[in-house]
Amino acid sequence: MTSVLLVDDQQLVRSGFRLILELEDDLTVVGEAADGAAGVEAARALRPDVVLMDVQMPVVDGIEATRRVVAEGTSRVLVLTTFDDDAYVFDALAAGASGFLLKNADPDHLVDAVRTVASGHALLSPEVTRRVVERMVAGGAAPRTTDAPAVAAGPVAAAPEPAGGPAPGLDRLTARERQVLEQVGRGLSNAEIAGVLFLGEATVKTHVSNVLAKLHLRDRVQAVVYVHRHGLAG
Structure with missing residues (x-):
């Protein structure tokens, strides 16, 4: 059973993710948090396999929260956002996220992404992968891999x-x-x-x-x- 923590400042989004994930026999949502600071504390207490992390949240944003969760060394982070922006992609990867997926992804893709990240692999949406490749091949800013799990x-x-x-x-x-x-x-x-x-x-x-x-x-x-x-x- 793969345990998942939902960190998002919108209750409706968390409820939707919970509904999608708990339809699967091998996934269980063990907790929720409405801001990055609470998410870090919940991850420390619950030690979930995967943290679904929003980017823009009060108190502590998702990028910094990701960095703190990854530093604990007990959970992998899958970042989800509505913002299709290079800065978020590279900041999330630099913070040690194992995956980055847009919130408009199909429910099946979300489920597959959780399983992929839980199994120890990295996951990026295809459009994000293309930009990572283009940026790194062009010699631009690249995500720091040394902090990632x-x-x-x-x-x-x-x-x-x-x-x-x-x-x-x-x-x-x-x-x-x-x-x-x-x-x-x-x-x-x-x-x-x-x-x-x-x-x-x-x-x-x-x-x-x-x-x-x-x-x-x-x-x-x-x-x-x-x-x-x-x-x-x-």
Whole structure:
């Protein structure tokens, strides 16, 4: 059972999220908070697997609250907002959020996002992923990964190489792992990669974990950036 804490200053939003999540047999909402400070305290007391965090809230905003929750080391944070703005995306990632999703996402996407973040993976909506890649490949401001929670696949990555530089660690990958990496760079899910490469989904998952470990990448978002930064997308 995955436990979830809802942090949002709008009661109606919290009620809607609770209704969506508690329809699932494997998800349970263990608490709610109406501002960032209360959310931090609730996360400390309840130790949920995932915190759904709004951005604009009174007392303490969602970005700072995310930073404090991540520092506790017990919960992963999925940031949800109505504001489709680059600044929020990069601030949330810099604060250590494991995911960023717009509130206009379908209920199924919200449920999948909670499960993805709870399992230790990073999650960004497709449009957000594109902007992360564009910003980092262009050499603009990038999220700091050293404060973010590490996943089981490998250690936290160092700062990315300048665009167009050599692809560090690529020679450590097998031919199949490189194929999988290229598909991750296209934004494909494990199931989609399995279909493209005619592999089992569990096999793809293993390859992805190996790729992240060998390249010292924290998550799939860093893998996407790696592929585009080093011209491996084809």
